[in-house]
Amino acid sequence: MKKYLIQLGIVSGIFVAIVVMLFGITYSILNTSSFKIDDSKNILILGDSHTECAIDDNIFARSANLSSSATAYPFSLIALKRIVADNPQIDTVLLSINTYTVSHYTDSIWLKGDVLYTKTRALISFAEMEDIRPFLSKPDFYIGLLKMPNLNLYKAIRHLNNPLNNAIDHNIGKYIKLDRNKLQTNIRLVGNKYPFMCTIDTLTDQYASLKKINTYCTDNNIKLILITTPFYDPDKYLQVEKFHILKDKFLSDVDYVDFSYFPLPDSCYGDMEHLNYHGAEIFSKHLQKNGINAQNFKKVSRK
Amino acid sequence: MLFNSIAFAIFLPLVFIAYWFLLNKNLRLQNIFIVVVSYIFYGWWDWRFLVLIAFTSATTFLSGALIEKYRNKSNNTSKYIVISNIILNLIILCIFKYFNFFSENLSRLFEIFGFELDWITLRILLPVGISFYTFQALSYTIDVYKKKISPTHDLISFFAFVSFFPQLVAGPIERATNLLPQFYRKRTFNYDNAVSGTRQILWGLFKKIVVADNCAVIANSVFANYQGANASTLLLGASMFAFQIYGDFSGYSDIAIGTSRLFGFNLMKNFSFPYFSRSIAEFWRRWHISLTTWFRDYVYIPLGGSKGNKWSSFRNTLIVFLLSGFWHGANWTFIVWGLYHALLFTPLLLLGKNRKYTGKIVAENQILPSIKEFIQMSVTFVLVLIGWIIFRSDSILDAFSYISGLFSASLFSKPDVYNTLNFIFGCFGILIMLTFEWVHRSKEFGLDFYKTKLGKSVRIGIYLFLSLVILYYGGEGQTFIYFQF
Numbered sequence: 001m002k003k004y005l006i007q008l009g010i011v012s013g014i015f016v017a018i019v020v021m022l023f024g025i026t027y028s029i030l031n032t033s034s035f036k037i038d039d040s041k042n043i044l045i046l047g048d049s050h051t052e053c054a055i056d057d058n059i060f061a062r063s064a065n066l067s068s069s070a071t072a073y074p075f076s077l078i079a080l081k082r083i084v085a086d087n088p089q090i091d092t093v094l095l096s097i098n099t100y101t102v103s104h105y106t107d108s109i110w111l112k113g114d115v116l117y118t119k120t121r122a123l124i125s126f127a128e129m130e131d132i133r134p135f136l137s138k139p140d141f142y143i144g145l146l147k148m149p150n151l152n153l154y155k156a157i158r159h160l161n162n163p164l165n166n167a168i169d170h171n172i173g174k175y176i177k178l179d180r181n182k183l184q185t186n187i188r189l190v191g192n193k194y195p196f197m198c199t200i201d202t203l204t205d206q207y208a209s210l211k212k213i214n215t216y217c218t219d220n221n222i223k224l225i226l227i228t229t230p231f232y233d234p235d236k237y238l239q240v241e242k243f244h245i246l247k248d249k250f251l252s253d254v255d256y257v258d259f260s261y262f263p264l265p266d267s268c269y270g271d272m273e274h275l276n277y278h279g280a281e282i283f284s285k286h287l288q289k290n291g292i293n294a295q296n297f298k299k300v301s302r303k
Numbered sequence: 304m305l306f307n308s309i310a311f312a313i314f315l316p317l318v319f320i321a322y323w324f325l326l327n328k329n330l331r332l333q334n335i336f337i338v339v340v341s342y343i344f345y346g347w348w349d350w351r352f353l354v355l356i357a358f359t360s361a362t363t364f365l366s367g368a369l370i371e372k373y374r375n376k377s378n379n380t381s382k383y384i385v386i387s388n389i390i391l392n393l394i395i396l397c398i399f400k401y402f403n404f405f406s407e408n409l410s411r412l413f414e415i416f417g418f419e420l421d422w423i424t425l426r427i428l429l430p431v432g433i434s435f436y437t438f439q440a441l442s443y444t445i446d447v448y449k450k451k452i453s454p455t456h457d458l459i460s461f462f463a464f465v466s467f468f469p470q471l472v473a474g475p476i477e478r479a480t481n482l483l484p485q486f487y488r489k490r491t492f493n494y495d496n497a498v499s500g501t502r503q504i505l506w507g508l509f510k511k512i513v514v515a516d517n518c519a520v521i522a523n524s525v526f527a528n529y530q531g532a533n534a535s536t537l538l539l540g541a542s543m544f545a546f547q548i549y550g551d552f553s554g555y556s557d558i559a560i561g562t563s564r565l566f567g568f569n570l571m572k573n574f575s576f577p578y579f580s581r582s583i584a585e586f587w588r589r590w591h592i593s594l595t596t597w598f599r600d601y602v603y604i605p606l607g608g609s610k611g612n613k614w615s616s617f618r619n620t621l622i623v624f625l626l627s628g629f630w631h632g633a634n635w636t637f638i639v640w641g642l643y644h645a646l647l648f649t650p651l652l653l654l655g656k657n658r659k660y661t662g663k664i665v666a667e668n669q670i671l672p673s674i675k676e677f678i679q680m681s682v683t684f685v686l687v688l689i690g691w692i693i694f695r696s697d698s699i700l701d702a703f704s705y706i707s708g709l710f711s712a713s714l715f716s717k718p719d720v721y722n723t724l725n726f727i728f729g730c731f732g733i734l735i736m737l738t739f740e741w742v743h744r745s746k747e748f749g750l751d752f753y754k755t756k757l758g759k760s761v762r763i764g765i766y767l768f769l770s771l772v773i774l775y776y777g778g779e780g781q782t783f784i785y786f787q788f
Contacts, residue, residue, distance in 0.1 A: 001323065001492045001494075001497075003494055004492075004494050004497045004498060007498075008501065011763055011766055011767070014763070014767060015767055015770050015771075018767065018771065019771075019774065114779045139309050143309075146774060147774065147775060149775065150774075150775040150776070
């Protein structure tokens with residue numbers, strides 16, 4: 001028994017030492033790298049798949065779109081701090097929000113399991129201690145920590161002699177050219193049964209991090225604007241007016257631009273929530289021409 | 304509690320320490336401890352499952368005692384007791400597993416004749432592992448009746464036998480003649496067994512997390528979108544599923560057997576490198592051995608086996624394969640899968656070639672297989688692959704559509720890989736798995752280094768390599784496929 005336990009302990013110890021060493025190497029290479037973006041870009045776009053697919057930063061040229069699917073606000077906060085530190089020209093942040101983004105539902109799917117591993121892996125090298133606190137009670141976070149060298153080490157070593165000097169290289173996020181049209185399939189599946197939920201839960205990690213993002217932007221003279229990207233038939237599937245009431249109640253100190261009613265033909269939607277690249281082109285051109293001003297688009301009734 | 308979970312990673316060392324350091328001197332206490340931790344392990348899914356397994360254990364234990372009591376008085380009474388216990392256990396299994404299947408199909412049958420049958424469909428939670436422990440309990444009752452084993456008077460040992468946590472939810476389906484006596488004997492820690500067990504756990508985790516979970520992502524994507532896929536993509540999806548189910552199920556068995564060895568128990572081998580089989584008959588001697596031997600001993604042989612004429616041999620074979628398919632689940636696809644294998648197996652049986660290659664390892668004393676052996680293995684794999692398509696599909700129609708989609712010129716075009724990383728990691732895992740299993744094809748499992756010539760530092764290097772691959776290249780956590788059976 002003693003011999004078995006000693007040998008098991010030795011092998012386990014060597015394993016732990018290798019894992020710690022790989023973590024340390026990866027962390028130190030990534031942490032000292034740069035997040036520089038083009039000086040001409042003063043608008044930073046962060047958030048989830050909605051902004052990831054909707055805004056082409058090649059067209060909306062003043063923006064840098066670093067959104068990524070299923071990115072919860074705690075991770076957006078980490079990315080925001082790191083990017084702003086290397087890019088003093090940023091004076092505006094567009095942050096994706098929808099009627100269900102600040103909810104226990106989103107907390108449970110975006111701050112758990114594989115999503116948490118993936119985001120932890122991508123962003124932990126840049127996080128400050130205070131920003132890690134929401135994750136400390138989540139076991140999946142520690143698994144993400146352990147797995148951090150996966151892919152990151154290869155990336156870090158590849159850039160050893162050519163330091164990562166571009167935010168895009170870090171794979172935080174970028175505009176994704178969505179090439180699909182599953183709108184009709186989506187509509188059939190959703191039917192009339194489940195409109196997208198409409199809530200702002202103040203007792204969520206999402207809400208707490210959103211407030212921190214707001215505070216950080218205010219402290220650094222950055223204008224924070226919450227943005228809802230175009231949505232298919234919001235009258236039927238979103239409770240837009242209810243969300244506006246909730247937003248005014250719980251996020252009254254944050255600017256909000258609602259593009260849910262932005263007029264687009266059906267062919268511009270990848271699905272009910274996301275624009276495909278046709279829709280992204282039209283929407284991005286609109287932003288490039290008109291800026292991010294709040295506008296009331298005519299409610300388009302769809303039959 | 305999944306084997307590849309943080310909960311089990313904490314559970315196992317604690318149980319190990321308590322078992323060997325605190326309770327080693329008292330066999331009865333050790334067995335009680337096994338029952339307690341096994342019930343904790345099983346109740347982790349749903350505490351309500353415990354009621355059922357306790358009921359099955361109690362009734363089966365009682366049956367054994369009654370068989371012994373009435374054996375000398377009247378042979379028929381003990382026979383009725385066995386039959387009652389079998390019927391009771393099968394009724395429980397049928398209610399939880401097959402009730403909705405029968406009710407829905409009965410409704411459809413009545414509709415064909417123009418009758419509307421407003422049948423109840425029960426929303427029943429399927430207890431994890433019910434098929435496994437039910438069959439394990441049945442083997443005890445039948446073996447007691449046949450006098451292969453004396454009925455136990457030790458309730459604790461019997462409860463431990465039925466609920467033994469390493470093999471409770473996905474096998475191997477143990478025989479009372481093998482496992483139950485191990486609860487009567489004092490277990491002593493054996494270094495070689497513990498090291499081998501630890502290796503087997505590592506190997507099982509590798510097959511499950513790296514091979515099965517990565518292949519699952521590709522297989523699931525292809526099967527979900529098969530209508531629009533080209534033939535090469537369909538072939539890729541089917542192949543990925545073949546390795547998913549093998550990595551998943553044999554991986555679980557390896558973890559179960561390895562864990563048991565840590566506690567001084569020896570379980571039966573459940574997989575013997577089935578994808579190196581040279582015929583369908585050989586495949587069925589190497590795949591899910593505990594189930595196939597269960598059906599052989601408790602269904603095929605009592606029906607007469609192959610002792611009668613060719614027609615009765617065919618009939619018995621068909622019954623066994625159909626039951627085996629049905630055991631897997633309440634869907635026509637499983638039954639058709641069983642039928643498919645019956646049709647492949649029967650010609651070999653009738654020609655007397657079903658026992659070919661028994662006890663013979665492929666490419667024995669050779670490094671590589673001969674061309675003939677390679678062709679045999681490839682053909683067998685393709686036949687098994689077609690069966691897996693039926694097994695995996697949601698319906699018979701889907702299965703036939705999928706299979707017919709394979710016969711197209713696009714078989715030679717580039718397949719669509721839905722997730723490149725999972726595909727790369729899955730292929731990497733398959734390559735490592737097949738390499739180790741080929742090299743150790745004469746041994747118990749792929750990482751069996753017992754009496755190997757490899758140096759200690761090389762072996763440690765391999766363990767570290769596999770551990771790092773598991774940590775960094777494991778797929779998204781997927782449920783063990785066989786939990787649904």
